Amino acid sequence: MTQNTTLSVSILSGKGGVGKTNIALNLGYCLYRGGHPLLLMDCDLGLANLDVLLGIAPDRNMQDLLDSDAAPRDIAVPIEQGGFDFLPAASGVPELVEMDGDMRALLVRKLEPLFSNYDFLFLDLGAGINPTVLAFAAMTQLRIVIVTPEPTSLTDSYALMKVLSTQHGVRDFFVIVNQAESRKEETQTFERLAAACRKFLDIEPQFLGGVRLDKALPDAVRKQKPLMRVAPQSPAAQDLFSIAVKLQRMRSALLPELADRHPLRALSEEAY
Structure with a gap:
């Protein structure tokens, strides 16, 4: 096996x-613009939405990988030329939502030739504690949990981290607080979640950063363009850039650890 460099x-x-x-x-766009090829997988497998955000209609998706002889390169869609690609999911396909271990192993065997082309592999997972979501989350080297100041977001995120900890042995989480109206609210939101994790799970989540509430983001959604393209100087875009710099530094620090393992650890162990 060649040395892995994909985070x-x-x-x-x-x-x-x-x-x-x-x-x-x-x-993903920030990291790509920073010189890091990145593959973004829409892993909300039965309710695809990345294609909608991007305003494109892919001819094929990951269901074609499982149901036909389609090659991964035929499925990947360039968001930007030269290293920012995404793998579309399917919509309205219940069997993809409840993938068993054999199907996950088949999927990774077909996708693995792509991974070495990228510095980063992002899995955009569905919300909640669906078994497929949990299995994919346990496979990656890093996990980023997105929360908002809403109490329901905090309680559901805590439940997600609890299940990943108790059922999959995952104990490392990074947190991004989204849609906060101030830095104070960001900090308070993270501390509420972190305090519960410390007290009841003996887990210490790490604060990766906050993304401020910003009207430029829904404007970008309506235009079906990444925020970083249409309003790169907006407050939310600047926050995202700062978080991307942290991820870039984390990958550099982790390169020795990545060298001897597959990008998707649990899938690779299951498949091989």
Whole structure:
């Protein structure tokens, strides 16, 4: 096996509507613009939405990988030329939502030839504690949980981290607070979640950063363009850029650890 240099990151949330997919897309764009080829997988496998955010209609998606002889390169869609690609999911396909271990192993065997082309692999996962979401989250080297100041977001994110900890042995989480109205609210939101994790799970989540509430983001959604393209100087875009710089530094620090393992650890162990 050649030395791996791809850092895999799952981006997940306890509940929907917290801006998870927008954060995944725009962080990916920042890293790509920083010189890091990146593959963004829409892993909300039965309810695809990345293609909608991008205003494109892919001819094929990951269901074609499982149901036909389609090659991964035929499925990947360039968001930007030269190293920012995404793998579309399918919509309205219940069997993809409840993938078993054999199907996950088949998917990774077909996708693995792509991974070495990228510095980062982002998995934009569905919200909640669906078994497929949990399995994919446990596979990646890093996990980023997106929360908002809403109490339901905090309680659902805590539940997600609890299940990943108790059922999959995952104990390392990074947190992004989205849609806060101030830095004080960001800090308070993170501390509420972190305090519960310390007290009841003996877990110490790490604060990766906050993304401020910003009207430029829904404007970008309506235009079906990444925020980093249409309003790169907006407050939310600047916050996302700062988080991307942290991820860039983390990958550099982790390169020796990445060398001897596959980008998607659990899938690779299951498949091989």
